[in-house]
Amino acid sequence: MDSRYDPSLLHSFAAWLDSHAWSTALHESLWVWPLVESTHVLAVALFVGVLVMVDLRLLGVAFKDTSVSAMTSRVLPWSIAGFCIMVVSGLLLFYSNPVHFAHNIWFRAKLILLVVAAINAWAFHRRVSRDREHWDSRPRPPLSVRLVAATSVSVWAGVIFAGRMIAYNWFECGPDQSAFIIWAAGCAVEPTL
Amino acid sequence: MTTAAMLQWPALLGRWIAGHRCALGAFGGVAILWWLLLPWKSNAATWCEGFGWRSFYEQLGEGWVGQTINDSLWLFPVIEIVHLFGLAVLGGSVIVMDLRLLGAGLRNAAPAQVLANTRPWFFVGLGVMIATGVPLFLSETTKCCFNHSFEVKIAGLILAVLYTVLVRNRIARRDDSSTCLMQGAAVLSLSLWFTVAAAGRWIGFSG
Numbered sequence: 001m002d003s004r005y006d007p008s009l010l011h012s013f014a015a016w017l018d019s020h021a022w023s024t025a026l027h028e029s030l031w032v033w034p035l036v037e038s039t040h041v042l043a044v045a046l047f048v049g050v051l052v053m054v055d056l057r058l059l060g061v062a063f064k065d066t067s068v069s070a071m072t073s074r075v076l077p078w079s080i081a082g083f084c085i086m087v088v089s090g091l092l093l094f095y096s097n098p099v100h101f102a103h104n105i106w107f108r109a110k111l112i113l114l115v116v117a118a119i120n121a122w123a124f125h126r127r128v129s130r131d132r133e134h135w136d137s138r139p140r141p142p143l144s145v146r147l148v149a150a151t152s153v154s155v156w157a158g159v160i161f162a163g164r165m166i167a168y169n170w171f172e173c174g175p176d177q178s179a180f181i182i183w184a185a186g187c188a189v190e191p192t193l
Numbered sequence: 194m195t196t197a198a199m200l201q202w203p204a205l206l207g208r209w210i211a212g213h214r215c216a217l218g219a220f221g222g223v224a225i226l227w228w229l230l231l232p233w234k235s236n237a238a239t240w241c242e243g244f245g246w247r248s249f250y251e252q253l254g255e256g257w258v259g260q261t262i263n264d265s266l267w268l269f270p271v272i273e274i275v276h277l278f279g280l281a282v283l284g285g286s287v288i289v290m291d292l293r294l295l296g297a298g299l300r301n302a303a304p305a306q307v308l309a310n311t312r313p314w315f316f317v318g319l320g321v322m323i324a325t326g327v328p329l330f331l332s333e334t335t336k337c338c339f340n341h342s343f344e345v346k347i348a349g350l351i352l353a354v355l356y357t358v359l360v361r362n363r364i365a366r367r368d369d370s371s372t373c374l375m376q377g378a379a380v381l382s383l384s385l386w387f388t389v390a391a392a393g394r395w396i397g398f399s400g
Contacts (some may be wrong), residue, residue, distance in 0.1 A: 027350070038394045044277060045284020045390065053285045053314070063310045066302060074298050075289060157278060164274045 002171040005103050006186045013100035026096040033096060035147070040089040047082030047191045048156050049077060058149035060105050060140035100174035105185045117155045125150045216295055219380035226389075228337035234341050240337040252266060254334035262332035269332060276325040280390065283318025286311040287357070287386050294379035298373070304365040304375065312362065319354070342399050346392035353385040 005011055015123075017023055026033060051171050057071045085154035101107045115126060127144055135141050171177060173187035209215065241247050262268045288309070292298030293307040332335055337343040364370045364378045 034395075034398045038398075040392060041280075041394050042279075042387070042390050044281055046288060048281040049283070050288055051285070052281055053289050056314070065306065066299060070299060070301060074300070075292075076299065078288065078292060114395070121373025137299060160277050160281070161274050164277060165270060168270055188237065 001185075004107040004188055005099065006188045007187055010102050011099070011186065014102035017046060017098040022093075023095050023098065026092065029175050036089050036092050036190050038098075040086060040093060042088065044160065045082075047079055048160065050079035050082060051156065052153060054079065055149040055153050058141055059103050059146050059153075064139035067134060068128075068132060068141060069136050089165060101166065102183045103187065104166050105181060106162045106165040106172055110166070110186065112157055113155055115160045119154070119160065120148060124152070204399075213295075213376065216376035216380050219377040220384075223380065223384040235342055235344060237341045238339050240344075247335070247338055250334040251339040253331060255371075256331060258328050259331035259334065262328060269329070272325050272328055276322060276329060279318050279321030279325060281318075282314055283322055284386070284390070286314040286318060287382060289377035290315075290365060291383050293376040294361075294382075296376070304370070305369065308362060308365040315357070335395070340396055340399060342392045342395040346389055346396065349385060349389040349392055353382075353389050356385055357382060390393065 026036075053062065053074050054071045057064075057066065057068060063071060084176060094107075124145075127148055135145070140146075171181050173182070173185055177185070177187060181187070242249070262272070289298055289303075290311045293300060293302070293304055293347055322387050359379045361382045364374055370378075
């Protein structure tokens with residue numbers, strides 16, 4: 001066990017994954033890792049890109065002559081397909097270096113943002129199913145719908161931000177980190193000598 | 194599901210293939226082209242050194258934009274992230290339009306209507322990508338000069354922009370374009386933009 005990290009349930013799970021030979025093989029592979037990583041990045045265009053088009057419709061900025069139901073029933077499924085690619089490639093990337101990612105503050109921030117995005121998506125479906133027929137073809141949906149769409153765009157932008165920052169190791173557990181990082185990344189507290 | 198209904202799948206598949214023959218044909222053509230071109234490598238290093246590009250690239254990198262980015266810890270990642278936002282908007286607009294040309298997505302709307310809706314966002318995405326891509330390039334000009342993926346990306350980008358604006362959008366705007374032409378145009382568009390994005394990502398992996 002690496003002494004830099006505080007043991008926790010998440011840590012022991014990550015350490016168990018890390019002990020797999022396949023995890024190491026994926027981490028060290030010359031071609032598979034870059035291909036999985038590229039799939040993860042390019043799927044942003046399908047997942048977030050198509051989702052942004054739907055959100056722009058809900059904000060009343062684009063596709064004003066297209067009904068909201070046409071966007072959610074005909075376009076949104078393609079975004080969900082992209083989301084599935086993101087999840088599969090993302091899980092593989094996590095599997096390639098689990099302990100490292102589990103103690104990365106950007107990775108942890110990304111997970112929190114994913115939970116926020118999930119709650120927002122749930123709120124969207126609840127809000128929309130209430131009275132969509134009244135504003136389905138209206139160029140500008142009601143304020144509450146526009147707020148949910150704006151939240152969606154902002155949270156997913158945050159997920160991209162945090163996701164890209166995972167690759168930068170400025171906040172890796174070590175003796176030079178601040179108390180906040182030690183707490184947020186789950187580092188083992190350095191013994192004071 | 195009844196046995197009779199289950200036995201229909203070969204007929205359904207056959208009808209799907211017949212209905213998408215031009216898309217499948219275009220995809221096959223692009224796949225063969227990719228297969229032939231993938232092992233080809235221009236000798237980027239020879240180009241860079243031999244034609245005296247290197248000193249020009251270095252000069253570009255010595256400008257204040259490249260230097261400011263290199264002197265900052267945060268600037269490069271933040272510009273990269275905005276570059277990704279641009280990818281999402283550009284990719285989303287391209288995909289929604291091409292899906293329509295393939296007979297999927299907003300297939301109850303005319304292609305011209307979908308184009309009118311996606312076109313502004315295509316230019317927004319492209320603008321963001323260029324506005325962030327140029328500074329990223331200026332921060333590592335020498336690396337790009339020696340990088341084969343960078344060559345492919347820039348060549349693909351010029352092709353993709355010209356093709357989208359001059360060919361695909363015209364096909365989408367006309368109301369007499371055949372289904373076959375629309376399918377082929379969409380597959381070519383998706384393939385070109387995929388190549389630009391994939392080569393762009395590969396700049397970071399190749400030395």
